[in-house]
Amino acid sequence: MGLAKKVIEGDIRAAARLIRNIDDEAPDAIEELKKIYPKTGNAHIIGITGSPGVGKSTLVDKLIKGFRADFKTVGVVALDPTSPFTGGAILGDRIRMQDHSLDKGVFIRSLATRGCLGGLSYSTNGVIKVMDAMGKDIIIVETVGVGQSEVEIVNSCHTSIVVLAPGLGDDVQMIKAGILEIGDIFVINKSDKDGAEKVENDLRVMLDMNSKSEDEWKPPIYKTVATMDKGVKNLIEGIYEHKKWLVSSKEMEAQIKENLKLEFLKILQTKLMAAIMKKVSEKGLIEKIVDDLYNKSKDPYSMAEEVIKKF
Amino acid sequence: MGLAKKVIEGDIRAAARLIRNIDDEAPDAIEELKKIYPKTGNAHIIGITGSPGVGKSTLVDKLIKGFRADFKTVGVVALDPTSPFTGGAILGDRIRMQDHSLDKGVFIRSLATRGCLGGLSYSTNGVIKVMDAMGKDIIIVETVGVGQSEVEIVNSCHTSIVVLAPGLGDDVQMIKAGILEIGDIFVINKSDKDGAEKVENDLRVMLDMNSKSEDEWKPPIYKTVATMDKGVKNLIEGIYEHKKWLVSSKEMEAQIKENLKLEFLKILQTKLMAAIMKKVSEKGLIEKIVDDLYNKSKDPYSMAEEVIKKF
Numbered sequence: 191m192g193l194a195k196k197v198i199e200g201d202i203r204a205a206a207r208l209i210r211n212i213d214d215e216a217p218d219a220i221e222e223l224k225k226i227y228p229k230t231g232n233a234h235i236i237g238i239t240g241s242p243g244v245g246k247s248t249l250v251d252k253l254i255k256g257f258r259a260d261f262k263t264v265g266v267v268a269l270d271p272t273s274p275f276t277g278g279a280i281l282g283d284r285i286r287m288q289d290h291s292l293d294k295g296v297f298i299r300s301l302a303t304r305g306c307l308g309g310l311s312y313s314t315n316g317v318i319k320v321m322d323a324m325g326k327d328i329i330i331v332e333t334v335g336v337g338q339s340e341v342e343i344v345n346s347c348h349t350s351i352v353v354l355a356p357g358l359g360d361d362v363q364m365i366k367a368g369i370l371e372i373g374d375i376f377v378i379n380k381s382d383k384d385g386a387e388k389v390e391n392d393l394r395v396m397l398d399m400n401s402k403s404e405d406e407w408k409p410p411i412y413k414t415v416a417t418m419d420k421g422v423k424n425l426i427e428g429i430y431e432h433k434k435w436l437v438s439s440k441e442m443e444a445q446i447k448e449n450l451k452l453e454f455l456k457i458l459q460t461k462l463m464a465a466i467m468k469k470v471s472e473k474g475l476i477e478k479i480v481d482d483l484y485n486k487s488k489d490p491y492s493m494a495e496e497v498i499k500k501f
Numbered sequence: 502m503g504l505a506k507k508v509i510e511g512d513i514r515a516a517a518r519l520i521r522n523i524d525d526e527a528p529d530a531i532e533e534l535k536k537i538y539p540k541t542g543n544a545h546i547i548g549i550t551g552s553p554g555v556g557k558s559t560l561v562d563k564l565i566k567g568f569r570a571d572f573k574t575v576g577v578v579a580l581d582p583t584s585p586f587t588g589g590a591i592l593g594d595r596i597r598m599q600d601h602s603l604d605k606g607v608f609i610r611s612l613a614t615r616g617c618l619g620g621l622s623y624s625t626n627g628v629i630k631v632m633d634a635m636g637k638d639i640i641i642v643e644t645v646g647v648g649q650s651e652v653e654i655v656n657s658c659h660t661s662i663v664v665l666a667p668g669l670g671d672d673v674q675m676i677k678a679g680i681l682e683i684g685d686i687f688v689i690n691k692s693d694k695d696g697a698e699k700v701e702n703d704l705r706v707m708l709d710m711n712s713k714s715e716d717e718w719k720p721p722i723y724k725t726v727a728t729m730d731k732g733v734k735n736l737i738e739g740i741y742e743h744k745k746w747l748v749s750s751k752e753m754e755a756q757i758k759e760n761l762k763l764e765f766l767k768i769l770q771t772k773l774m775a776a777i778m779k780k781v782s783e784k785g786l787i788e789k790i791v792d793d794l795y796n797k798s799k800d801p802y803s804m805a806e807e808v809i810k811k812f
Contacts, residue, residue, distance in 0.1 A: 220802050223800070223802055224800045224802050224803055227797065227800035227801070227802075228797045228800070231797070241552065241554075243552075243554075243669050357668075358554050358669065443795075446795065447791050447792075447795055450791050450794045450795060450801065451787060451790075451791045453801055454787075454790060454791070454794060454801045454804060454805065455774075455777075455778070455781075457801050457802060457804075457805040458777060458781075458805040458808060458809070459770065459773075459774050459777075461805050461806065461809055462770075462773050462774075462777065462809060463766075463770050463773075465809070466766075466769060466770075466773065467766070470766075470769075476762060476765075479762075479765060480758050480761050480762045480765070481758075483761045483765060484754075484757065484758055484761060486538065486539045486542070489534070489535045489538035489539070490538070490761065490764055490765045490768050491531050491534055491535050491538075491768060492535055493765060493768075494765065494768040494769040494772050495772065497769060498769070498772055498773060498776070
């Protein structure tokens with residue numbers, strides 16, 4: 191039986207293998223993804239982002255438990271901070287796997303994308319599809335920090351949660367200004383610590399400045415102490431609220447279409463680059479180009495135009 | 502007189518305008534970049550990365566002062582954390598500009614790249630070129646956090662500095678594992694604070710595990726208290742040392758060539774995507790594709806293959 195069919199039937203080992211193939215950028219992974227595509231689109235995809243140190247991992251752990259208590263199956267895609275560099279095994283993943291290893295309703299995978307061509311978002315989209323096709327009700331995408339890749343990953347999610355915490359220095363304030371636009375829900379974790387109130391006030395001021403019209407979603411702020419499982423139940427209710435709003439406001443359809451568009455363009459870009467890479471790697475073409483650039487007899491912009499014209 | 506010529510003569514207003522055009526992805530910026538390209542390649546490009554809260558901005562400030570004391574001219578490209586989201590004006594930039602506004606040997610610019618096509622690294626490379634052509638001896642690229650875009654930006658630098666600080670939570674430890682490979686020099690800032698020793702020990706253990714052969718560069722660790730200008734002079738000496746090693750080991754040439762290759766591919770990718778975007782935007786093609794994907798009558802992978810075949 192094909193890998194795709196097994197995945198759709200919820201086979202964990204098949205799903206794990208397909209995810210590994212996606213992460214390894216194995217060419218036949220695409221063929222399997224094509225086959226599972228019609229079975230996707232049922233999961234509620236939740237993005238969780240925030241600086242290192244805000245307690246995202248613990249919060250995700252408690253969210254898993256909360257969703258399970260509501261009889262929902264959960265998939266987690268953890269984008270490991272070490273991944274772009276080491277491309278190696280992931281500590282946090284292994285540790286957290288143990289916690290839920292006896293629960294067949296939970297499926298956790300870390301992505302260690304080398305990201306040669308399409309980057310993190312390309313693989314992430316594939317892995318989300320696998321978990322979606324497996325029938326997971328909730329898929330949590332846990333990412334790190336604020337950056338280009340986070341924006342792209344937000345594009346794969348229905349509900350984006352931004353986690354803040356007190357005591358992380360002034361730079362955090364600057365980041366906040368940048369995350370206002372991506373957060374559907376804000377969480378102040380470690381809310382029992384000194385400075386939590388200040389973080390909340392600052393955030394509220396910024397959200398108020400970023401005022402919304404009547405029919406737009408107004409991002410709520412939840413306070414949690416994930417280590418003690420405090421406030422997580424409320425947060426989960428908030429997540430359900432956002433989903434309800436997405437559906438009733440027809441925002442869900444618009445968002446899904448926008449996400450599909452971006453994903454399609456990303457796939458197109460990745461495939462094109464693979465084709466181009468193959469071309470320029472032939473007959474030492476790229477080495478010759480680099481030599482010309484190094485000697486400054488050509489500039490990279492004109493050179494790129496030349497290469498494109500050739501094809 | 503053309504913008505490029507003025508930039509090469511060191512005209513600050515011309516440089517500022519060209520940078521704005523690059524950031525805005527104005528098409529004629531490329532033509533100017535072509536013209537300045539032969540005048541680039543003289544600056545020592547230094548990347549500074551680290552999580553929010555480690556005190557990068559202050560450290561960069563003190564580095565500027567240190568390099569100026571050595572009679573070197575300095576350019577700074579600050580990649581603002583808010584940029585991918587807001588695409589707006591940058592606070593930190595304005596504040597820091599004032600500090601050095603009377604010094605013509607310092608040129609600071611923040612990048613607020615919307616990053617539609619080529620992303621942050623594409624614009625950053627352009628801005629580095631402008632400062633290089635202006636004749637800046639040192640160009641500092643200040644970036645935030647650890648992620649896909651940081652890896653790409655490291656590819657534009659000769660010397661990569663990773664800044665750590667005590668008191669930023671356990672997640673930092675995980676990040677460290679990922680940054681070992683990109684750091685030519687490590688800095689523990691706020692080294693007068695509790696926990697600095699632990700950060701240093703942990704880092705040293707990890708660097709030792711990541712052992713290097715005889716002729717490879719061994720990343721040193723510097724301790725600083727940037728707010729009090731402590732340890733910065735030593736760090737600057739370390740930066741000069743690394744440059745010396747790069748040149749004497751012939752690593753500089755290899756690195757520049759590798760960077761040129763990656764930059765060229767990035768430009769190629771950006772140009773290709775722009776061409777493709779133009780094509781699929783014609784006659785509502787992309788809307789039709791998205792509808793097919795939404796209805797699941799097509800999958801995005803097959804669709805991308807179809808589009809590529811058509812061209």
